[in-house]
Amino acid sequence: MVAAMPSRRTQPPALPRVAVLATGGTIAGAQGRGRGYRSGIFSIESLIAAAPGVESLARLDAVHVASIGSQDMGERVWRALAARTQAALDDPGVCGVVITHGTDTMEETAYFLNLVLRTSKPVVLVGAMRPATAMSADGPMNLYNAVATAAHPGAAGRGVLVVANDEIHFAREVAKTNTTQVGTFKSTHRGLAGLVSAARLHFYAGPVRRNTLSSALALPARGKLPRVEVIYAYAGMGRGLVDDAVRAGARGLVMAGVGNGNLGAAAIRAAATAARAGVAVVRSSRTGGGIVERNIEMDDDRLGFIAADELNPQKARILLMLGLAHTRETGALQQLFYEY
Numbered sequence: 001m002v003a004a005m006p007s008r009r010t011q012p013p014a015l016p017r018v019a020v021l022a023t024g025g026t027i028a029g030a031q032g033r034g035r036g037y038r039s040g041i042f043s044i045e046s047l048i049a050a051a052p053g054v055e056s057l058a059r060l061d062a063v064h065v066a067s068i069g070s071q072d073m074g075e076r077v078w079r080a081l082a083a084r085t086q087a088a089l090d091d092p093g094v095c096g097v098v099i100t101h102g103t104d105t106m107e108e109t110a111y112f113l114n115l116v117l118r119t120s121k122p123v124v125l126v127g128a129m130r131p132a133t134a135m136s137a138d139g140p141m142n143l144y145n146a147v148a149t150a151a152h153p154g155a156a157g158r159g160v161l162v163v164a165n166d167e168i169h170f171a172r173e174v175a176k177t178n179t180t181q182v183g184t185f186k187s188t189h190r191g192l193a194g195l196v197s198a199a200r201l202h203f204y205a206g207p208v209r210r211n212t213l214s215s216a217l218a219l220p221a222r223g224k225l226p227r228v229e230v231i232y233a234y235a236g237m238g239r240g241l242v243d244d245a246v247r248a249g250a251r252g253l254v255m256a257g258v259g260n261g262n263l264g265a266a267a268i269r270a271a272a273t274a275a276r277a278g279v280a281v282v283r284s285s286r287t288g289g290g291i292v293e294r295n296i297e298m299d300d301d302r303l304g305f306i307a308a309d310e311l312n313p314q315k316a317r318i319l320l321m322l323g324l325a326h327t328r329e330t331g332a333l334q335q336l337f338y339e340y
Contacts, residue, residue: 016095016151018058019088020044023081023109024067025102027139029131037131039069039102047100050132051140051147057199058151061094070102070127073109075225081109082116082219089119096122096150100143103127103176103184106162110171111315114160114211115322115340116219122155123212125162125171129182138165138182141198148199155203159211161193168194170207172340175312177288188289189310210339217322217340226324228252230313232286233263239270251328252280252320256313261285261292268303275304280324280333284308284316294334304330309337 022028024040028047031037044062048054065084066077081099088097101109110125117123126146128139146163149155160171164185173187187193194203210216229245233256245253253274257263261283263271275281283305285292294300294307308316316337323336 015056016058017093018060018096018098018147018150019085019091019094020048020060020062020098020100020147021081021084021088022047022062022064022067022100023070023073023077023102025070025100025106025127026131027100027102027126027128027143028067029128029133031131031133037134040067042132044100047132047139047143050137051144054144054147057144057147058095060147061088068102070105070109073102073105078109078112079219082113085113085123086117086119089117089121089123094121096124096155098143098146098150099123099125101125101127103129103164105314107171107174107176107185108314108318110160110162110174112318112322114171115215115217115319117160117212118215120157120213122150122152122158123160124150124155125160127164129180129184141166145196145199149196149201152201154201157206158193158203159207163196166195166197167192168196168201168203172207172209172211172311172315175288215340217319217326217336219322220325225321226251228254228280228317228321228324230254230256230317232256232313233258233267235264237264237267239266242267242270242274246274246277246279250279252282252317252324254282254284254308254313254316254320256286257283257292258286260290260297261308262297268298271305272303275330278328280306280320280328280330282306282308282316282320282333282337284311284313286313288312306330306334306337311337 022044178184
């Protein structure tokens with residue numbers, strides 16, 4: 001009689017490892033008795049615990065980088081976040097990074113990281129429009145889907161992404177468009193990167209402009225980035241805001257112009273004076289969509305201005321800050337807006 005061979009049990013595949021970096025925001029916020037709330041109250045561990053099943057998607061390494069509302073996000077935290085993110089990505093055992101973040105300036109942080117990180121691994125920013133203690137809080141599902149995205153091989157090589165409301169957005173394309181609704185994030189120019197529903201992912205086309213590994217905009221190791229101010233145009237605008245920004249030390253100005261990046265005559269004269277003095281002047285639009293092209297309703301060549309192409313004012317500011325850290329030549333800066 002032949003003895004039966006012992007059965008071999010197939011070992012389940014090892015879970016991917018994802019680093020989760022917390023910066024605060026509404027997703028970690030606590031609501032009081034009224035409608036108000038405080039950002040960044042809950043730990044990242046408690047946010048993970050509030051997303052049932054997320055532990056089945058990946059092994060999570062959770063770290064706090066900051067605990068702030070994203071209205072207080074700035075270069076100091078950006079630098080710390082970029083360093084921590086890059087360190088996690090450089091770990092061969094980490095397949096991707098999730099960053100929890102407030103929604104107010106999430107698009108700016110995402111675009112900044114999209115330009116300065118060097119990786120093909122997924123980096124996913126995620127937030128929430130409702131605090132963690134609110135009725136129907138959207139944070140747990142957003143976080144669950146963000147981890148699923150960061151752990152998915154198909155997310156690699158797409159630059160920095162933003163996950164919210166079952167949608168996956170490219171950092172360059174996404175913008176917050178509503179003050180309170182959970183569907184606030186839109187990608188109006190080139191559409192979504194994909195969809196994610198309960199960890200089921202569907203990717204569309206890849207990014208169309210330079211990012212991450214293809215970006216040449218390294219973050220300077222020392223000193224602050226050049227100061228760039230955003231100036232909002234309006235009917236009857238004078239030159240005062242432009243002149244004040246230059247006197248305050250701005251090396252760059254992003255004009256959130258009306259329509260196709262237009263300005264009134266007084267503001268044009270002030271901006272042209274600034275450009276002749278060596279201040280980089282970028283024309284963007286306050287409309288929230290569309291392309292600002294060169295030499296359409298304004299003679300950019302003569303005035304020394306730069307056209308923002310598709311970038312909204314807040315993202316144009318980030319690109320100009322990083323660009324000015326490498327060059328002050330107007331033509332070279334204009335080329336950045338065509339490439340990034």
